Amino acid sequence: MSHATGFRRRIRLGPGAEFDLISSLLDRDGDLPPEVVVGPGDDAAVIEGGRLVLSCDLAVEGVHFRRDWLSPREIGYRAAAGALSDLAAMAATPLAALVSYGLTPEDLRTGIARDLQEGIDEACHAVGAAVVGGDLSRSTTLVIDVVVVGRAEAPVLRDGARVGDEVWVTGRLGRSGAALRRLLRNGPSDEVARSVYARPEPRVREALWLAERADLHALIDLSDGLGGDAGHVAAASRVGIVLEAARVPLDPLVAEAAENGRESLDRALSSGDDYELCLVAAPGAVEGLAAGFESRFSLPLTRVGRVVEGQGAYLDVGDGEPVPLRGSGYDHAAPSEPGPG
Amino acid sequence: MSHATGFRRRIRLGPGAEFDLISSLLDRDGDLPPEVVVGPGDDAAVIEGGRLVLSCDLAVEGVHFRRDWLSPREIGYRAAAGALSDLAAMAATPLAALVSYGLTPEDLRTGIARDLQEGIDEACHAVGAAVVGGDLSRSTTLVIDVVVVGRAEAPVLRDGARVGDEVWVTGRLGRSGAALRRLLRNGPSDEVARSVYARPEPRVREALWLAERADLHALIDLSDGLGGDAGHVAAASRVGIVLEAARVPLDPLVAEAAENGRESLDRALSSGDDYELCLVAAPGAVEGLAAGFESRFSLPLTRVGRVVEGQGAYLDVGDGEPVPLRGSGYDHAAPSEPGPG
Numbered sequence: 001m002s003h004a005t006g007f008r009r010r011i012r013l014g015p016g017a018e019f020d021l022i023s024s025l026l027d028r029d030g031d032l033p034p035e036v037v038v039g040p041g042d043d044a045a046v047i048e049g050g051r052l053v054l055s056c057d058l059a060v061e062g063v064h065f066r067r068d069w070l071s072p073r074e075i076g077y078r079a080a081a082g083a084l085s086d087l088a089a090m091a092a093t094p095l096a097a098l099v100s101y102g103l104t105p106e107d108l109r110t111g112i113a114r115d116l117q118e119g120i121d122e123a124c125h126a127v128g129a130a131v132v133g134g135d136l137s138r139s140t141t142l143v144i145d146v147v148v149v150g151r152a153e154a155p156v157l158r159d160g161a162r163v164g165d166e167v168w169v170t171g172r173l174g175r176s177g178a179a180l181r182r183l184l185r186n187g188p189s190d191e192v193a194r195s196v197y198a199r200p201e202p203r204v205r206e207a208l209w210l211a212e213r214a215d216l217h218a219l220i221d222l223s224d225g226l227g228g229d230a231g232h233v234a235a236a237s238r239v240g241i242v243l244e245a246a247r248v249p250l251d252p253l254v255a256e257a258a259e260n261g262r263e264s265l266d267r268a269l270s271s272g273d274d275y276e277l278c279l280v281a282a283p284g285a286v287e288g289l290a291a292g293f294e295s296r297f298s299l300p301l302t303r304v305g306r307v308v309e310g311q312g313a314y315l316d317v318g319d320g321e322p323v324p325l326r327g328s329g330y331d332h333a334a335p336s337e338p339g340p341g
Numbered sequence: 342m343s344h345a346t347g348f349r350r351r352i353r354l355g356p357g358a359e360f361d362l363i364s365s366l367l368d369r370d371g372d373l374p375p376e377v378v379v380g381p382g383d384d385a386a387v388i389e390g391g392r393l394v395l396s397c398d399l400a401v402e403g404v405h406f407r408r409d410w411l412s413p414r415e416i417g418y419r420a421a422a423g424a425l426s427d428l429a430a431m432a433a434t435p436l437a438a439l440v441s442y443g444l445t446p447e448d449l450r451t452g453i454a455r456d457l458q459e460g461i462d463e464a465c466h467a468v469g470a471a472v473v474g475g476d477l478s479r480s481t482t483l484v485i486d487v488v489v490v491g492r493a494e495a496p497v498l499r500d501g502a503r504v505g506d507e508v509w510v511t512g513r514l515g516r517s518g519a520a521l522r523r524l525l526r527n528g529p530s531d532e533v534a535r536s537v538y539a540r541p542e543p544r545v546r547e548a549l550w551l552a553e554r555a556d557l558h559a560l561i562d563l564s565d566g567l568g569g570d571a572g573h574v575a576a577a578s579r580v581g582i583v584l585e586a587a588r589v590p591l592d593p594l595v596a597e598a599a600e601n602g603r604e605s606l607d608r609a610l611s612s613g614d615d616y617e618l619c620l621v622a623a624p625g626a627v628e629g630l631a632a633g634f635e636s637r638f639s640l641p642l643t644r645v646g647r648v649v650e651g652q653g654a655y656l657d658v659g660d661g662e663p664v665p666l667r668g669s670g671y672d673h674a675a676p677s678e679p680g681p682g
Contacts (some may be wrong), residue, residue, distance in 0.1 A: 045473035047437050047490065052393070056488060058441040058476045096388050100399040100441075100486045106626045132386035135399045135486070145476070145486040147397060149388065 033265045042236070043089035043220060044148075046155050051247040053150040054087035061142040069188045075197040076119025076144065083146040085202035085275045089221035090157070091211035092150030094129035094204060099146050101269045102139030112151070116144065124148075127204040156211055156219040161237035165217055167305035168286050170206055170277045170293075172255035173226055174264070177271025181257060184324055196253065207277055213289055214309050218280040225268035227325040229278055230305070230313040237280075240310030243269070243325070245317040249302045269315070269325065280307060383577070384430035384561060385489075387496050394491040396427035402483040413453045417460025417485065418633030423564070425544035426486040426616045430562035431498070432552035433546060435470035440487050441633030442491045443480030457485065465489075466673055468545040497552055497560035502578035502621040506558055506676040508646035509627050511547055511618045511634075514567055515595035515605070518612025522598060536593065541616045547638055548618055554630055559621040568610035568666040570619055571646070571654040578621075584610070584666070586658040590643045610656070610666065621648060 021036035044055035059079040060063060070078070082098065088095050099120055101113055113136070124131055129148060161167075175196060203221065210216060218237060220229045226243065234241045250268050258264035279286065286301070293301040305316075312321035385396035399407060400420040410662070421438065428435050440461055454477070465472055470489060502508075516537060523534035542558065544562065550559060558577060561570045571644055575582045591609050592614070599605040620627065634642040646657075655663035 018353060032605065033391075045437065045439065047473060048393075050490075052389075052490075054437070054439055054488075054490065056439045056441050056476050056486070058443060058478045058484075058486065060443050060478045060480045062481065063479045094388065096384065096395070098395055098397045098488060100397050102399060102401050102443075102484055132388060133395060133397065135397050137399045137401045138404045139482060139484065140399045140403065141443075141481045141484075143399075143443055143480065143482075143484050145397070145399065145488075147395075147439060147486075147488045149395065149490075150395075151389075 072115035076116035080123035174268030178253035414455035417457035421464035515609030519594035
């Protein structure tokens with residue numbers, strides 16, 4: 001099954017310490033009520049018989065953003081973009097957002113929240129979501145939690161990939177990670193890197209366009225890098241996913257900075273926060289849409305791999321057996337996985 | 342109109358710096374989309390033609406809780422209770438919750454999140470809500486943002502109070518504030534105060550019971566104290582509310598600690614986080630329910646005031662003109678309001 005159709009299911013996350021913790025925290029309810037179609041583990045939760053999609057994204061100063069790199073408006077924009085990307089990952093139409101602010105005493109004096117909110121409004125309005133409520137508190141660190149609500153008659157989950165399917169991605173990968181590396185090296189005076197880093201675009205319209213035109217078996221946004229996120233899809237669908245190294249579309253920013261092609265590829269596969277989409281569909285189901293997609297969104301749509309029997313994500317570099325991709329982009333210490341069955 | 346019936350409206354908040362800031366941040370969207378029935382300003386937002394109610398509640402260490410007073414499980418419970426009380430305040434049936442955690446590196450090591458989540462689960466399960474998702478990040482301060490989703494065919498807002506209506510409250514007021522004062526004085530070894538403070542009960546079932554049996558014109562939970570919250574209802578409904586001093590039901594914990602009756606009353610009127618409900622209905626509409634309510638919930642249901650022409654909340658101490666209640670329980674610096682018209 002590629003779509004939520006009213007029954008309850010749980011999604012298995014790929015390996016990685018962070019995912020284990022989230023999973024163990026949230027996945028303890030033995031019985032979810034019947035209204036809950038998809039519980040913890042997918043990009044977003046689905047309730048109300050599959051109609052309503054919910055997700056939240058917490059941004060913390062010093063972890064997700066630095067004030068010396070971004071303007072308050074950009075910080076707000078990025079916080080909302082992260083949550084909205086989770087709706088894109090379910091092919092849901094954004095409807096509303098709520099925002100909780102933890103502001104330092106200094107923030108309360110300077111009125112920074114107004115600028116943060118402008119950025120949040122901008123990201124939300126660009127995809128049709130209204131900011132309908134929120135909360136506000138004093139805090140010792142600036143934190144912003146954005147909760148988004150979307151509607152989807154048939155949300156596309158992570159668990160529908162089938163052996164033989166094709167794996168596709170939107171855009172060119174590694175852009176956000178390359179910008180981050182340049183910022184770490186050059187500081188915010190690197191205006192190219194700063195502007196890329198400040199304005200990730202959640203692929204909301206792209207996801208809706210694709211889901212309307214193809215029977216997508218699985219969909220995810222690249223928040224942990226294609227390597228990690230392909231692993232999440234593989235785990236949820238109980239299949240293996242082989243990525244073909246030569247097909248992965250690299251952003252020019254990655255290639256420019258890397259020593260060689262293999263380093264570019266590794267970086268692109270582990271670049272978090274790219275917000276591009278990875279989609280899985282039957283052979284031939286997406287091919288005919290690529291030209292129309294590119295002309296509509298000025299973004300490539302590229303086949304990067306295939307679904308095989310087994311478990312986990314693999315990289316095929318063209319010189320023999322595909323090799324396991326270790327863990328996610330975030331947790332490189334995760335143990336390697338068994339090979340395809 | 343006492344109920345949301347599909348049209349869009351905005352709710353006016355009462356006076357107070359905190360409310361002004363929330364209001365100015367969130368109330369800037371000139372046009373809310375038609376799905377949004379109630380935007381920022383009420384206890385919760387209402388979307389999807391009035392069916393869906395959303396609220397979030399951010400709890401920050403050092404502001405909303407202290408680790409030396411409460412166990413992690415109690416901290417989690419209180420965080421969720423605050424959000425669930427917002428659903429009670431709309432007479433909505435809780436459905437689902439999402440939780441975002443900001444955890445310190447030490448918290449990530451000790452696994453405190455598991456205990457926090459147990460408390461959140463407990464509060465949510467007690468009223469039928471499932472925890473369906475969340476987010477997790479490193480942070481320098483422990484923060485917990487709980488987002489709740491409820492369903493209500495006819496959510497009861499703040500803006501339907503009419504001149505001549507009666508004002509009622511559930512329970513006895515000032516309990517939480519009295520416990521907080523004792524904790525500040527005696528520390529956590531004061532086990533009576535600690536247990537009261539640790540376990541506020543959101544009046545979810547009570548609100549649903551009342552809304553099923555009476556045509557409630559307005560409903561609010563007492564998060565800022567009856568003085569402040571009556572002010573919110575008065576502002577939203579563009580009326581005056583007169584509270585009758587002799588009728589306000591005081592919790593024994595308040596009376597025990599106060600110098601005299603007037604001090605007890607002042608404390609009860611400004612005690613935040615009591616989570617009792619204040620309801621407004623036509624004369625006679627609630628009277629007949631009080632005995633059944635008390636026997637069902639072991640809680641008094643007391644008429645405490647009346648709706649008059651004018652604006653703001655007033656206190657009638659029985660010796661002349663009602664006097665304006667200043668600001669909310671939170672912001673005592675707010676200017677006093679003009680008298681009833």
